[in-house]
Amino acid sequence: MDAAEALVRRFWDCANTQDWPGLVRLLAPDLRYELPQTREFIHGAEGFVDFFVTWPQPWRVSLERVVSDGTQAAVQMRFHDAQTQPLALGFYTLRQGCIAAITEFWPEPYEPPARASRFVQRA
């Protein structure tokens, strides 16, 4: 496991155990968090941790896949609360041993269009 994967796993361990002081130590002070689908963003580690702290229900995240090259990591994960368990994808960029940028995607299920290829099946 390389440094980026270890850091991202630690990040989610801290989040899942509400270890907010531990979490903030993993983040660059000028962290940039982006949600391209909604055009939302948070600038700064303090605001990012507040976003987690103020989440209205208990939740946790389980990691389904991690790809890391040592300075970037991409994660496929599942968010769990009492009602739902949506899938999410995150890209993490490291700088000097901290997470400096997070980009997150929340792809929702949808009905597929008609497909021209006869090879497309459906589970």
Place this chain on the structure above:
Amino acid sequence: MDAAEALVRRFWDCANTQDWPGLVRLLAPDLRYELPQTREFIHGAEGFVDFFVTWPQPWRVSLERVVSDGTQAAVQMRFHDAQTQPLALGFYTLRQGCIAAITEFWPEPYEPPARASRFVQRA
């Protein structure tokens, strides 16, 4: 650039230039292609290439970010046709120098819910 990143870049170069014989040579014969959002899948390299060949309009894909660990790669990309340019995310698993599995996500824009944290801004 490691082997997985090189292979994924070559995969999209072949697709963008409609080099279908070149594309099929990069794929394991038993390739598994999955779209979790629609629960669609294709089993086999032949069917996967047919899916690209039969796409109803001209298109190309540009890569915005690649994270690779040598045996897996994660890509953030943009699909371009005459009308749209949606964002997509792909995970690629290699086996013996070929792409053996592709999982693709197509996250769409959405209106954000009310946020409890005052630190969330919108671009």
